[in-house]
Amino acid sequence: MDVKNTAKEIHINGLVQGVGFRPFIYRLAHEYSLKGCVENNNLGVKVIAEGEESAIDQFISDIPNKAPMASSIESIKSKEIYIHNFDAFTITKSKSVSDEITEVSPDISVCQDCLNDMKNQERRIDYPFTNCTNCGPRFTIIKDLPYDRNKTTMKVFEMCPECKKEYSTILDRRFHAQPVACEICGPAYKMYIEGKEITNIHSIVDLCAKLLETGKIIAIKGLGGYHLACNAFNEDSIQQLRVRKNREGKPFAIMFSDVESASEYLCMNKEEKYLLTGWRKPVTLLKVKKEIAPSISIQLDTVGTMLPYMPFHYMLFEKLNIPAIVLTSGNISDEPIVINDAEALLKLQPISDAIVTYNREIHNRTDDSVAMVINETPRLIRRSRSYAPSPIRLDIHTEGIFAAGAELVNCFCIGKGKQAIISQHIGDLKNLETLDFYTESIDRFKRLFRFKPQLAVCDMHPDYLSTRFARELNIPLVETQHHHAHIASCMAENKLDENVIGISFDGTGYGIDGHVWGGEFFTCDLNDFERASHFEYIPQPGGDLVTKQPWRMMLSYMHHYYGTDVVNQYPSLFNGIPLKELEMVIAMIEKGINCPLTSSTGRLFDAVSALLGICRTASYHAEPPMRLESIAKDTTDYYPFNSGKEIGFKPVFEGILKDINKGEDVGLISGKFHNTMVQVIIDTVQKISQQTAIKKVALSGGSFQNRILLKKTEDSLKDANFAVFSQSLIPSNDGGIALGQLAIAAKRREMGLI
Ligand code: ZN
Ligand code: ZN
Ligand code: FE
Numbered sequence: 001m002d003v004k005n006t007a008k009e010i011h012i013n014g015l016v017q018g019v020g021f022r023p024f025i026y027r028l029a030h031e032y033s034l035k036g037c038v039e040n041n042n043l044g045v046k047v048i049a050e051g052e053e054s055a056i057d058q059f060i061s062d063i064p065n066k067a068p069m070a071s072s073i074e075s076i077k078s079k080e081i082y083i084h085n086f087d088a089f090t091i092t093k094s095k096s097v098s099d100e101i102t103e104v105s106p107d108i109s110v111c112q113d114c115l116n117d118m119k120n121q122e123r124r125i126d127y128p129f130t131n132c133t134n135c136g137p138r139f140t141i142i143k144d145l146p147y148d149r150n151k152t153t154m155k156v157f158e159m160c161p162e163c164k165k166e167y168s169t170i171l172d173r174r175f176h177a178q179p180v181a182c183e184i185c186g187p188a189y190k191m192y193i194e195g196k197e198i199t200n201i202h203s204i205v206d207l208c209a210k211l212l213e214t215g216k217i218i219a220i221k222g223l224g225g226y227h228l229a230c231n232a233f234n235e236d237s238i239q240q241l242r243v244r245k246n247r248e249g250k251p252f253a254i255m256f257s258d259v260e261s262a263s264e265y266l267c268m269n270k271e272e273k274y275l276l277t278g279w280r281k282p283v284t285l286l287k288v289k290k291e292i293a294p295s296i297s298i299q300l301d302t303v304g305t306m307l308p309y310m311p312f313h314y315m316l317f318e319k320l321n322i323p324a325i326v327l328t329s330g331n332i333s334d335e336p337i338v339i340n341d342a343e344a345l346l347k348l349q350p351i352s353d354a355i356v357t358y359n360r361e362i363h364n365r366t367d368d369s370v371a372m373v374i375n376e377t378p379r380l381i382r383r384s385r386s387y388a389p390s391p392i393r394l395d396i397h398t399e400g401i402f403a404a405g406a407e408l409v410n411c412f413c414i415g416k417g418k419q420a421i422i423s424q425h426i427g428d429l430k431n432l433e434t435l436d437f438y439t440e441s442i443d444r445f446k447r448l449f450r451f452k453p454q455l456a457v458c459d460m461h462p463d464y465l466s467t468r469f470a471r472e473l474n475i476p477l478v479e480t481q482h483h484h485a486h487i488a489s490c491m492a493e494n495k496l497d498e499n500v501i502g503i504s505f506d507g508t509g510y511g512i513d514g515h516v517w518g519g520e521f522f523t524c525d526l527n528d529f530e531r532a533s534h535f536e537y538i539p540q541p542g543g544d545l546v547t548k549q550p551w552r553m554m555l556s557y558m559h560h561y562y563g564t565d566v567v568n569q570y571p572s573l574f575n576g577i578p579l580k581e582l583e584m585v586i587a588m589i590e591k592g593i594n595c596p597l598t599s600s601t602g603r604l605f606d607a608v609s610a611l612l613g614i615c616r617t618a619s620y621h622a623e624p625p626m627r628l629e630s631i632a633k634d635t636t637d638y639y640p641f642n643s644g645k646e647i648g649f650k651p652v653f654e655g656i657l658k659d660i661n662k663g664e665d666v667g668l669i670s671g672k673f674h675n676t677m678v679q680v681i682i683d684t685v686q687k688i689s690q691q692t693a694i695k696k697v698a699l700s701g702g703s704f705q706n707r708i709l710l711k712k713t714e715d716s717l718k719d720a721n722f723a724v725f726s727q728s729l730i731p732s733n734d735g736g737i738a739l740g741q742l743a744i745a746a747k748r749r750e751m752g753l754i
Contacts, residue, residue, distance in 0.1 A: 128310070139389055367385060389445075409734040412466070458471070483517055
């Protein structure tokens, strides 16, 4: 029979490097008896395939279906070329280190094949460091590039002959899997309890399960840092954990054994299930169906849930008689998550009943990522494990730009080619240890990604520690307005480079007039913005203190609308707050002492949350709006407001007070208040659009993490024929600021303004 031989050149673009893609192509080509080669290039992977035409076509159509789970293919293009008559299929090595594409894969949760190996493969039965080309640690263990075992924290473990064979056999699933290991040669777990050390993995897992079931707290070394674990169904031990960790109210994340048991307790739709079970395994915020324990997520209607992602998690749940455990960051209050074993003994030993550790070092600290689904779209709240440091592809040159990020929920960002590489979640830079983590991570990114900063960009807030850091680099510096950076982040993620109406709602940001902004309507592009409209200015008595004492904002709004005598007029509203403090705050407002003016959305939500008696003092960031959202009931009603250049809320407060007097349900009042915010947006956007003819709207800022606000805003704007853009893979909170800063600086450089 006559077979037609042909040759094709195939270009696969997307996230296809550092995820075992070339060995995968090699194995697939082998299956179809093809000859040729595969190599990395600037855009992705290039393949030359020679053989039977039908086999090549089959091969091409198999690529997207069988690709490694951590890869993400954007496009596959192929064209016929002359036959070169290759005599085999080979993987072409990258020519030199500088040619090497500097893409670092994020960590990947353990794959099903490896879990099967842990049941069947002699050297890996119950071996908790089983991994392969398709799964396992990556970013957390990488010290330098090119990605090679001796540049990772696996360097100290010399491969046994069997592992070495797997590592060097192209057709093996562990070909060039840098962290490859087995019980003969790889890392091992160890448990410290009551002065004893346990090294047998079965004893560790058994004891761990028993301790958790009986209410004990255990520190367990995870992939990117230590966790603190306890029984998710034992209210006493969760409360104990709160005391020991010095964490009063902030919700804890939990881990369920599997998706079936999770869905018994939590509601999940198709998209939420997809997010929860995908290879990244983020903490996913899900609505509670059946109560687990009240102290996990106090006064909130959601619980942050994840599924097992390390072999040890699976082994633990096999022994546990409970379907879920609390698994929260191993740290004290706001410090970075502990990664160092000596530090774990020092800091976590006193607050846990046992420590489970292992002897593979964590090099790059990464917290669990946190996400939720709004309008069928995943929304990252914290972008860290299994997401960072995957690049974001932009349409603009970013090479050499360093973006310092914000201060409270910091991530920084570096520009490579046309990409933005955003760091893992760093945290609050005002914490000294976190600031060290920030500077250390910047140094590591410079080395890892061969990055030489030529241009820095930071927030215009003079006191942000990230701003100070950027200034001290002594390279050209761009300063950006906080809310413009939020919108630019949304625009960059959505590849927008034109005029848009930008709505930035958040807690705080330095405005160009020196006031605190946060309820902002802009007309803007990547380069610049104009403030089209904003929330009215209200004094913020005590500055940052109001975020801990939201009743101060309630008093400030009430004083603004009803004057000095407000406490006498509405005594019942201020029940429980000492008169002395009320008088002191009123004096502060009237004398203008430590009372910056704010147009912040967060502060308005604080005031309403306090007014409804839901949250008058807060124990964690954004507690008042989160609890206000949690109790909101569905309604179509809303309160009137004063629209204009300055949007005023006196009618809103009047309406709420009237409803409170009527004895209206607070859930309904909250629902009406949320709808009012949506109405404010629609009304203002329509006015701006009439004047400017702009029909594209970009939404960003931490307040858009409010599910009701984002969902209803997107729906209503779409109904009014606007094209709406919001954030998905980049957080709309300050974790996304660095990307926006980078995009603004890149645009200004492209325009020749720098
Ligand atoms: Zn695997
Ligand atoms: Zn081995
Ligand atoms: Fe912000």
